[in-house]
Amino acid sequence: MVAALFAQQKSSLDKEKLFDFYQNQKYAEAAKYLTSIYGEDINDAKILIQIGYCYLMSGNNVEAEKFYTKAYAQQPQNLPILFSLGNINWKRGNADKAKLYYGEIIKIDSNNFTVYKLLADILTTKDSLRSVYLIKANKLNPTEADVAYDLADLYANLQKHAIAYKTLQIAIAADTGNIVLKKAILPIANFLKKYNEVILEGEKILQVNQDAAVIKDVAKAYYFTKDYEKAIAKFKILETLAMQNEATLYYTSLSYRALKNYQAAVIYTKKTIEEGISDNTSNYYALLGLVYEESEKLSLANSAYKKGLEFKAEPNIYYRLALLYDLKYKEVKQASKYYNLYLKSKPNPIKDKDEIKYVKSRMEELKILD
Template sequence: MHLDHDEEDYNLSLSKFESMLKTNKVFFFDSEEFEEIILHYLDMGKATLAKKALKLGLEQHPKSTGLKLVQVEMLVYDDKLDQAEKLLNELYAIEPTNEEIFIQKANIYSKRDQHDKAVEFLQTALKYTEDHADVYNLMGMEYLFMDNLELAKESFIKCLEEDIEDQSALYNVVYCFEFLDQNAEAIEYLKKYIDRNPYSEIAWHQSGRLYYGLKEYEMAATSFELASYIDEEFIGAYMERGKALERLKKYQEAIESYKRTIELDDPTSYALLRIGKCYEKLGNKVEALKYFNKTVHEDPLLDKGWIAITDYYVRQKNFQKALYYVNKALAIDDQNRLYWKRFATINKAMNLLEEAEFGYRKAVEFGDYQLDTWLFWVDIMKDLGEFNNAILTLLQAAEYFPEEYEVEYRLAGFYFMLNEEEKAKFHLSNGLRLNYKHHTIITDLFPSVWERKSVQDYISKHQKPE
């Protein structure tokens, strides 16, 4: 590849310097060459070589302000802040209008967590610099450290007014809008930005994200599509477009978008899983299962992949296979309440009541306080003859659902089964007060209780005249 003149000179300087280190010969470099060599090694994380270059540079150019500023940068990097500040004060006495001195002062105060002081130095740097964009960007970061998102946003916007191509500032300004819960305002800002820079794939992609967050899926899909037109290898844009198209129920288009990510890079388990879900929505069971299997092959530790296969087999009423796969998911995450609920439901469908009871118990233990979970659990306990445990569970459920007739009727039924008439009638009365029509719960779940004439008479007394 043909290198431009500056790049050739830069590479020659590096080669010459490394040759000097190997041979112990001393070559002459101008101060700017030394600065580039030092910054190259710092960027590469080779601090020892950077320090060697700085030492040699200062020996050849003891009065170079540029090299001394690089020295300050290295002292700050090593947390030698007092030494760095002392050197900056010496440089300030020589060059009081050098913006880099104020930028480095700001850097020191930022390191000391005195961010307001850092901003003051950056404001002074603005008076002397020609690179306003860089200083505004640094100010934005200081305001972020101070949690002043509004001023941070303003600084990043000013940075972009100076340098529209600054991608980090673009990401940061969107971050500020989102943090301030100003998503609609962020979209308006990006529209203006795109008017100035229509080929910014980042701006289109960020617009898509914001539209998606506002549930404007059509606009989101269009924005992601435009981002992918500008950069045909923008994997994130294809992935996000797939998600938006799924929301729009355009499953075939979503599949194509997800598949594009696989063409561009190694397949991700997420993309494979989404493709499988889309095929399932289209009713293509064969392709759906194929992609679910690809998902777990790609990432055997992705519990969501195993759950997708579990749900697939539940819908097919193939509970034996569903049980096998839900156990795979639980082996990865055994504290997931939703997985335990599936485990319980599958075992219940197979009439494995003890296993089902265990599953519902674990689901509640890990935070599933949905009413139907409590009710499924106690109904299993009833079938297992565990009346006392069922009562304790229902009393616990009543703390979450204090005015729920489903709970009250069941408590009444269990107390009647244990011949605790007073408690039974108390809860039966509650159930009838809350929802008379559904007293059939007693008939359905506790037929032997319903057969008692005293119970039927009690219910009849509470019947409201129509």
């Protein structure tokens, strides 16, 4: 760019001053300096590109786009200009305009790896064209890690695990130190029953990086090779990291069962059940009960509230049941029971102070009635 700049320079251009701007990364000042030399009415594409580049490097995308657009009018098939305009619009959130500029590049150079990669990055996973661009980019450069990773992930989601595995294998062979790719291939290898490979490569990764996803993949591989003790050891590491989930607890339970440690199997089966239930399930049933109650479907409201209690003893549900039995059913004993359970469930003394006050007062009234 500098060489091009000096080829276009005017007699008043101070080379040393411009070099100083570049060396000190004062791109905004360089852009203003060039504009002061050449003026605003510039028709030379090379100079427009130079000024646009300076603004781009300074982070001023608005001015950069203005100069690149003028250059584009002069040279509409100039790839650097098209790339710059595409990148500027992508940064500014104008994805549709970016796609148009990148599309122009494809028309000029249908084998340009970079533009296919950029187009794939712009598109969402739901867009069918994304897979087209990833496949094309990977075909042009099968060893490029980012594209291989994204394409393998796409194949895996489509249940094409063998192709996903091969895609990652090629990229890993070209970059044997790429941990990201090696982590990505583990769950795919597990699916393809390459358990020994998962254990071998996964343990190497774990020597330098205790990644939870890798621990899970290695633990599953141990389970499927019937090395249950090692599987349990790995799954328990996830618990110490608070990274366990329904699946890891389930496999832990299965491992204990295989070892005939039924007591531990029961414990982990219960943990699996608890993990599989949302913390908000009881609240959802409370809401359902309230909706039923407000629409005068009292028996359904009663059932919904009690179902919510099966998941978690929420003070709010006890309160709603107490009111239901008290004000709707007029059943004093049942109302007193749920009012009492409400107080025992330790409602928030600040947030629920009005409800607590009402419950205590109402319980005294019910004693008199009883």
